[in-house]
Each structure stands twice: as structure tokens, then as C-alpha cells.
Amino acid sequence: MADPDIRTPPKRATLKDVAKAAGVSLASASYAINRTGSLGEEMRAHVLKIAEELGYRQNLSARATRTGRTGAIGLVVPDMTNPFFPSLAQAIVHRARQNGYSVFVTDTAGDQQQEGEAIRQLVDRNVDGIVWFPVNDENSIAKLVADIPIIVLDRSVPGFEAVQADYVQGGSLAVEHLLALGHRNVGVVAGPMDVRSMRDRIDGATAALASVGGPTFVVENAFAVELEGTVKEAVEARSATAIFCAADLIAVGVLRHARKMGLAVPEELSIVGFDDIAWSEYCTPALTTIEMPVDEMAIEAVDALLRKLDGEQDGNRRVIFNVKIVVRETTAAVSA
Amino acid sequence: MADPDIRTPPKRATLKDVAKAAGVSLASASYAINRTGSLGEEMRAHVLKIAEELGYRQNLSARATRTGRTGAIGLVVPDMTNPFFPSLAQAIVHRARQNGYSVFVTDTAGDQQQEGEAIRQLVDRNVDGIVWFPVNDENSIAKLVADIPIIVLDRSVPGFEAVQADYVQGGSLAVEHLLALGHRNVGVVAGPMDVRSMRDRIDGATAALASVGGPTFVVENAFAVELEGTVKEAVEARSATAIFCAADLIAVGVLRHARKMGLAVPEELSIVGFDDIAWSEYCTPALTTIEMPVDEMAIEAVDALLRKLDGEQDGNRRVIFNVKIVVRETTAAVSA
DNA sequence: TTGAAAGCGCTAACAG
DNA sequence: CTGTTAGCGCTTTCAA
Numbered sequence: 001m002a003d004p005d006i007r008t009p010p011k012r013a014t015l016k017d018v019a020k021a022a023g024v025s026l027a028s029a030s031y032a033i034n035r036t037g038s039l040g041e042e043m044r045a046h047v048l049k050i051a052e053e054l055g056y057r058q059n060l061s062a063r064a065t066r067t068g069r070t071g072a073i074g075l076v077v078p079d080m081t082n083p084f085f086p087s088l089a090q091a092i093v094h095r096a097r098q099n100g101y102s103v104f105v106t107d108t109a110g111d112q113q114q115e116g117e118a119i120r121q122l123v124d125r126n127v128d129g130i131v132w133f134p135v136n137d138e139n140s141i142a143k144l145v146a147d148i149p150i151i152v153l154d155r156s157v158p159g160f161e162a163v164q165a166d167y168v169q170g171g172s173l174a175v176e177h178l179l180a181l182g183h184r185n186v187g188v189v190a191g192p193m194d195v196r197s198m199r200d201r202i203d204g205a206t207a208a209l210a211s212v213g214g215p216t217f218v219v220e221n222a223f224a225v226e227l228e229g230t231v232k233e234a235v236e237a238r239s240a241t242a243i244f245c246a247a248d249l250i251a252v253g254v255l256r257h258a259r260k261m262g263l264a265v266p267e268e269l270s271i272v273g274f275d276d277i278a279w280s281e282y283c284t285p286a287l288t289t290i291e292m293p294v295d296e297m298a299i300e301a302v303d304a305l306l307r308k309l310d311g312e313q314d315g316n317r318r319v320i321f322n323v324k325i326v327v328r329e330t331t332a333a334v335s336a
Numbered sequence: 337m338a339d340p341d342i343r344t345p346p347k348r349a350t351l352k353d354v355a356k357a358a359g360v361s362l363a364s365a366s367y368a369i370n371r372t373g374s375l376g377e378e379m380r381a382h383v384l385k386i387a388e389e390l391g392y393r394q395n396l397s398a399r400a401t402r403t404g405r406t407g408a409i410g411l412v413v414p415d416m417t418n419p420f421f422p423s424l425a426q427a428i429v430h431r432a433r434q435n436g437y438s439v440f441v442t443d444t445a446g447d448q449q450q451e452g453e454a455i456r457q458l459v460d461r462n463v464d465g466i467v468w469f470p471v472n473d474e475n476s477i478a479k480l481v482a483d484i485p486i487i488v489l490d491r492s493v494p495g496f497e498a499v500q501a502d503y504v505q506g507g508s509l510a511v512e513h514l515l516a517l518g519h520r521n522v523g524v525v526a527g528p529m530d531v532r533s534m535r536d537r538i539d540g541a542t543a544a545l546a547s548v549g550g551p552t553f554v555v556e557n558a559f560a561v562e563l564e565g566t567v568k569e570a571v572e573a574r575s576a577t578a579i580f581c582a583a584d585l586i587a588v589g590v591l592r593h594a595r596k597m598g599l600a601v602p603e604e605l606s607i608v609g610f611d612d613i614a615w616s617e618y619c620t621p622a623l624t625t626i627e628m629p630v631d632e633m634a635i636e637a638v639d640a641l642l643r644k645l646d647g648e649q650d651g652n653r654r655v656i657f658n659v660k661i662v663v664r665e666t667t668a669a670v671s672a
Numbered sequence: 673t674t675g676a677a678a679g680c681g682c683t684a685a686c687a688g
Numbered sequence: 689c690t691g692t693t694a695g696c697g698c699t700t701t702c703a704a
Contacts, residue, residue, distance in 0.1 A: 026699090027676080027699080027700075028673090040673060059698070061462050064698090067680085080423075086422060102461055124394060225618050279618075350680095394681090400682095
């Protein structure tokens with residue numbers, strides 16, 4: 001008697017609704033939507049039309065419960081404010097979307113514990129796979145991830161498939177450029193040496209420097225634009241006519257300090273950076289640096305992950321990308 | 337007879353497994369895990385212990401099917417390589433995680449169509465809500481989102497709750513600083529004027545300039561570090577002793593161009609930027625600029641969204657944050 | 673080619 | 689306080 005036709009708020013149409021409206025079974029509707037099973041052409045078309053009219057959208061959660069696959073992947077990075085995170089994330093998200101995947105992005109603040117929590121959360125969400133840029137080269141999460149596919153980016157964590165740049169090559173390239181310019185006293189400023197990607201850069205540089213008796217000096221653990229005292233001293237000593245900085249952030253710091261002490265770059269001091277972050281191009285003078293193919297690396301990471309999801313088993317490989325030097329304004333021939 | 341005990345690969349323990357192992361009903365197990373319903377203390381503890389031992393983890397997909405809530409939110413931005421995206425995303429992701437939410441991040445490449453697709457994908461994934469940094473001030477997605485909670489960031493899209501900075505105030509602050517320094521001829525370089533956040537900056541600046549007869553010149557649609565010809569001409573004309581640039585990226589461009597033409601900054605030309613991107617601090621000279629409280633804005637956006645999810649209905653408000661000027665090295669008193 | 677029906681893992685009435 | 693049970697929306701055998 002009462003409320004003959006008060007409906008609940010207009011809910012999203014469900015597959016059942018579609019099936020009913022189309023006058024077919026639930027199964028057929030499902031087949032039509034997923035282009036799976038075998039279904040008559042006209043029937044499929046009909047169902048699709050009805051679905052369209054009803055504004056039907058799959059409920060991915062329900063589908064995931066049933067199939068065990070969510071169509072979501074995770075991206076875990078140590079620090080989003082790292083200058084080359086944006087283009088990396090952009091490429092990954094884009095590539096993932098092209099393949100119908102969405103991306104959970106997390107930052108671990110460079111902390112192993114948070115890294116664990118972040119990955120744990122992703123696993124709880126049943127992501128199909130994870131692209132992981134670890135804080136360091138340690139496998140801090142072995143226990144958490146059991147059987148979920150993971151691609152490691154930039155680092156070398158034993159047991160995981162990895163995508164990296166050839167950092168050794170980068171170090172060499174930088175130094176060879178300097179040598180070709182006639183420099184014989186080349187200093188090296190390194191970042192934190194606890195990750196392989198940093199050690200490789202330095203190894204490449206020092207190896208290339210062997211022919212001139214090795215680096216004039218090596219300072220480790222420089223980190224960002226604000227320089228440590230040891231770095232400043234090294235610059236001020238003027239023992240080197242050129243400096244290889246293992247990261248652009250460091251190079252910018254050295255550049256600033258050089259300017260502050262009235263040292264002309266590149267006339268009196270040549271500087272090479274590493275990473276080719278956006279701003280290296282806009283510095284004054286613009287920074288000569290090593291560029292890695294971030295987009296390609298991101299794409300390869302996603303593709304490798306998707307391959308794993310599709311059951312490809314060729315497991316433990318590493319893909320290493322060549323880097324190249326981009327010569328700008330901070331390097332010049334050594335002055336007599 | 338055959339294969340008496342060949343098991344499928346060790347699957348993740350399910351709630352049923354926990355219940356069985358603990359010798360309780362499915363419901364009780366659920367109650368224990370979720371701290372919902374009413375359950376005896378010792379029983380809850382017991383179940384929790386068993387769950388722990390079995391390494392039980394909730395299946396969030398299944399839960400979502402049942403509850404209709406996924407615990408995931410979406411973040412949609414026009415461009416991840418925008419200099420202030422990283423800190424924004426970081427703050428949002430962090431805040432979300434504090435509250436148990438994960439974040440799907442998407443970039444729309446500044447394109448309305450991709451924006452629609454991105455949002456559509458999020459809706460399909462049943463995100464509980466979306467933080468949306470629109471390409472412009474248009475409501476391009478009204479039809480897609482029906483009833484899902486959305487917070488708009490930085491833009492003014494009619495009908496949505498918004499979190500913004502006081503851009504008008506920023507423009508004023510910048511100009512007042514210049515006026516206080518004695519400048520009477522102040523030029524203005526604007527970015528694309530199709531978004532309100534840009535128009536506001538310019539409005540604030542020109543209003544503050546009224547007392548000295550308005551801006552010396554206004555150039556629109558400058559965009560990035562590489563300057564358009566019109567901007568260069570304006571700088572070269574030297575009609576102004578100071579320039580307000582409505583974005584740091586533009587300011588850096590002007591700075592570079594000034595240097596190129598041998599103009600001393602700040603002695604011969606003062607420059608104020610807007611945004612306080614990371615690099616404004618590292619420019620030489622370091623850029624005087626307008627800073628907005630990005631972290632606070634991000635946090636407010638997430639909190640506002642979560643409030644909406646919890647059914648708070650106070651709908652259509654806008655939260656506007658004060659900005660402030662950070663004076664560095666590109667501004668100085670006008671020279672006689 | 674199509675449909676009926678059995679769940680995926682979980683939550684939430686409702687009983688007891 | 690605890691257990692039984694009915695689904696959430698979907699996929700997928702299995703039979704017809």
C-alpha cells in the first residue's frame with residue numbers, strides 16, 4: 001500500500017541488470033562484455049548496446065575477487081622529490097594505462113621500514129605486480145612478497161629482475177670527455193656510496209682516470225646542493241682543473257660554490273654532472289652531464305612486469321641501458 | 337589411489353582458514369579482524385594470534401565487493417613534470433596512507449580528453465574519492481562522476497569543493513614588495529590566462545600597481561623557461577625597473593635573458609617569481625618569489641575528501657590558503 | 673551457442 | 689557474545 005515506487009538512489013547498473021534488460025543470461029552478458037566464451041554475433045552486439053544504454057561499467061573489485069587479478073600495479077620510490085622521479089612516474093603511469101593498468105604510487109621517504117609498510121600495503125591491495133625503486137641494494141622485503149612479480153629499478157637487489165642504466169659507462173664517458181679536453185687533474189665528488197649505482201659511477205670514472213694516475217681527489221657522501229665542508233675544501237684547494245660530480249644536484253652545488261669563490265666556470269674549472277635533471281639545462285652556465293634514457297627504462301620496467309604477469313618465466317635477467325653525455329657549457333679545454 | 341596429497345601452490349590464508357584453525361565461526365573471525373561487532377576479549381586475542389601465525393592478510397578486493405568501499409583514492413594532475421607536483425603528490429600520498437588509503441596517480445598530459453579517460457578509469461576502479469587538479473576551470477567530467485566525492489585543487493570548477501591558494505594576495509604581495517623598494521615602473525609577465533589561478537595573480541598585481549598608474553607593460557601567455565619574442569622585447573626595452581613574473585619558470589627565463597643581455601640582477605632589474613619551486617632557491621641570484629603552503633593544501637585536500645567519504649555534507653565550500661613572499665636575491669631597491 | 677549454478681573471500685543482518 | 693546464512697557482482701565450469 002505504502003510507497004509503491006520509491007526506489008533507492010540510482011545505483012550503477014550491474015551485469016545482472018544488463019542481462020535482464022537484454023533478456024539473456026548472466027553468463028551471456030559476461031561473455032559479451034569480456035569478448036570471451038563463444039557468442040553469436042548479433043547477440044553480443046545486442047548486449048553491448050543495452051550495456052551502453054544503461055551506462056554499464058564493470059565492477060572491477062568484484063571481478064578481482066573472482067579472477068584474483070586486480071589490474072593494478074604499484075610503484076614504490078624512495079623519494080618523489082628526487083628530480084628524476086616525475087618523468088619516471090609519468091612514463092610508467094602512461095605505459096601502464098596503455099595496457100589497462102592503474103598505478104598506486106608510494107614514496108618511502110628513503111626509509112627501509114616505510115618501504116616495508118608501503119610494499120605490504122600494496123600486497124594487501126592485491127596489486128598484480130610492483131615496480132620497485134629500492135632505498136638501497138638490500139632485499140628488505142623478501143618475506144613480504146612471496147610470489148608477486150617485481151621489477152627492480154636502478155638498483156641491484158639479488159634475486160630480482162632489474163632495469164638499470166650503465167652507470168660505469170656513464171662515469172667513463174664523463175671522464176673521457178674531460179681527458180679529451182686536456183684535463184689531467186680531475187677530482188671526483190661522490191654521493192652516498194652505499195648503493196651500487198653510485199659506486200659504479202665512481203668506478204667508471206676512476207678506471208678511466210687510471211691513465212693519468214687516478215683522480216686528483218675523491219670526496220664521498222656529498223649529497224645535495226648544500227655542500228659539505230670537505231667538498232668545499234677540495235674545490236678551494238684548486239688542485240684539480242676539472243671535477244666529475246656523480247649527481248647533478250652535487251654539480252650544481254659545486255657550481256655555486258665555485259661562483260662564490262670567484263672561480264670562472266668553465267674557464268678555470270670544468271664540471272660534469274650525472275642524471276641530466278631538468279634544471280641542469282637551465283643553470284648558468286648550463287651543465288654538461290650524463291643522461292640516461294629514463295622514459296625507455298620506465299617503459300621497459302612496465303613491459304617486463306607485464307610479461308611476468310602473463311606468466312613469462314625467463315626470470316632473473318637484468319636489462320641495462322646505455323647512457324650518453326650531453327655536452328653543454330660547464331666544460332672547456334684546460335687552460336695553459 | 338593416485339596423488340593422495342598433492343596440494344596446489346601454497347595460497348594465501350583466507351578468513352575461512354583462520355576461522356577453522358581458530359575453531360570459531362567465519363563471522364567471529366571477521367569481527368576479530370575488523371574489531372567490529374562484539375566479541376569476547378580472549379576470543380579476539382586468540383583469533384588474532386592464529387591469524388598472525390597463518391600470515392593472514394585481508395583480501396581487500398573481496399571486502400570491497402561486499403562493502404562498496406575500496407580504500408583507494410585517485411589523484412589526477414595535468415602534468416607530473418610540473419615543478420610543484422612532487423611535493424604535492426608526496427604530501428597527498430603520505431596523508432592518505434596515514435588514513436589507510438592508497439593512491440592511484442594519473443597524469444593527463446594537460447589534455448581534456450585524457451583527463452576524462454583518466455577519471456573514467458578511476459571510477460571504474462571504484463575509488464572512494466578523487467583529488468583533482470584540473471587542466472583548466474571547466475567541468476569536463478560532470479557526467480562521469482555522478483556521486484563520487486571530489487576535491488578540486490588549485491582551480492575553480494563550479495560545483496566542486498575546492499582547495500586553493502590566495503593568488504590575488506600573492507600578486508599583491510609581490511608588487512607591494514617591489515613598490516616598497518621604490519620601483520615605480522613594474523612590468524608583468526603572465527602565463528596562459530585561461531585559468532583563474534593565473535588571472536588572479538595578474539589581477540592582484542595590477543590592482544596593487546594602480547597607485548603608480550598601472551603596470552608598465554603586461555605580456556601574456558609566456559609559459560616556460562624558453563621565452564617568447566614578446567617577452568624578450570619587453571625586457572630589452574628596459575622600460576621597467578622591475579618585473580613580476582606569474583610563475584617561477586617564467587622568472588627563470590627572464591633571469592637568463594637578462595643575464596644574456598648583460599643586465600645586472602637585481603642592480604638594474606628586479607625580478608619576482610611565483611610558486612617557490614625547488615630551484616628558485618638555487619638560481620643565481622636566488623629568486624625572490626611567492627610561496628604557497630603546498631603541504632598544507634595537500635593535507636587539507638585529503639582531509640576534506642575523507643570527511644566527504646564519511647558522509648559529511650557541508651558541501652560546496654572553498655578553502656583558501658594564504659601565501660607569503662620569500663625575499664631572496666633578485667630584488668633590490670631601485671637605483672637612482 | 674547459450675544458460676544454470678557454483679563459488680571467489682568477505683561482511684552484516686539475524687538468530688540463538 | 690557467537691554462529692548461521694544470505695548475498696556483493698562477477699567469472700566460469702558444466703550441461704543442455
